[in-house]
Amino acid sequence: MRALLNRWRRRLWQLLFYRMVFGERNHLGQRLPNTRIAASTCIEGVDGLQLADHVFIGQFNFIDATAGLQIGEGVQITNFVSIVTHSSHRSIRLLGRNYVHHTGEKPGYISAPIQIGAYSFIGPHSLIEAGTRVGKGAVVCAYTQLRGDVPDFAVMAGSPARQVGDVRAKDMNLLARHPELRMHYEAWAGAPVAPPASTSNAD
Numbered sequence: 001m002r003a004l005l006n007r008w009r010r011r012l013w014q015l016l017f018y019r020m021v022f023g024e025r026n027h028l029g030q031r032l033p034n035t036r037i038a039a040s041t042c043i044e045g046v047d048g049l050q051l052a053d054h055v056f057i058g059q060f061n062f063i064d065a066t067a068g069l070q071i072g073e074g075v076q077i078t079n080f081v082s083i084v085t086h087s088s089h090r091s092i093r094l095l096g097r098n099y100v101h102h103t104g105e106k107p108g109y110i111s112a113p114i115q116i117g118a119y120s121f122i123g124p125h126s127l128i129e130a131g132t133r134v135g136k137g138a139v140v141c142a143y144t145q146l147r148g149d150v151p152d153f154a155v156m157a158g159s160p161a162r163q164v165g166d167v168r169a170k171d172m173n174l175l176a177r178h179p180e181l182r183m184h185y186e187a188w189a190g191a192p193v194a195p196p197a198s199t200s201n202a203d
Contacts, residue, residue: 020058026051045069048085052118067130068113073188077122078142085130086111117152118188137189139167139203153195155203166195167203 024035032053040059043049045066052073059079063069067085077083090108092099099106112131116122120134123142134140135152145159155165172192175182185192 020056024051024055045085048113067111070113070115072116072118072120072136074119075116075122076120077116078124080125081122081128082126083114083122083128085114087130137167137171139165153189165203168192168195170203 020036020038022034022036024032024037026032027047027050032051032055034053035051035055037043037055037057038059038061041057041061041063043063043065045064048065048068049063050068050070052071052075054074055071055077056075057063057071057077061077061079061081062083063077063081064084064086069083069085071077087110088099088106090110091106094108095102095106110130114128114130114132114134116128116134117136117138119136120138120140122128122134122140123144125142126140126144126146128134128140129145129147132146132148132150134146134150135154137153138150139155140146140150140161141155141157141164143159144157144161146156146161150156150161151163153167153171154163155167156162157164171185171189172194175185175192182192
């Protein structure tokens, strides 16, 4: 009996809290019928979020869009990801108890928009910091701490992040085996180009 109750409890919890449902709206109020955002994801500053269609945002993410966040078409944000467009810890240390009441510029306070390019993948437990621009088709590996500019199609890993590969190496192999998919790939990525010879294809 207890096992049966546990199964019902899990199904009810999934239905109420963790079910992924298609359909969102962007910052202009336009429907995004193919976009899914998990209910367990926290979005702060939602007015600063510019969201495209075909986006997937999974469970237990923290997304801060207060300084502006653009998420391009087809982006996948997995689970336990933090995307922060501001950082106050330096300013709080400098101002101490006066931080809450301080007026005017707060020394050490960082606030800058983030852009995530089309069909990029953000792996679990990653941190994307203020002012970062992720190019299209990039892969951010799990547990990556990302700050700055990421080239199109780059594979990024580490803390701090560094480029460890280029997704086009494997993309071109897959397209060679499935040429019927080339038109879909080129619709967002352009004609496939071989990555630089020195770039690993770790993705």
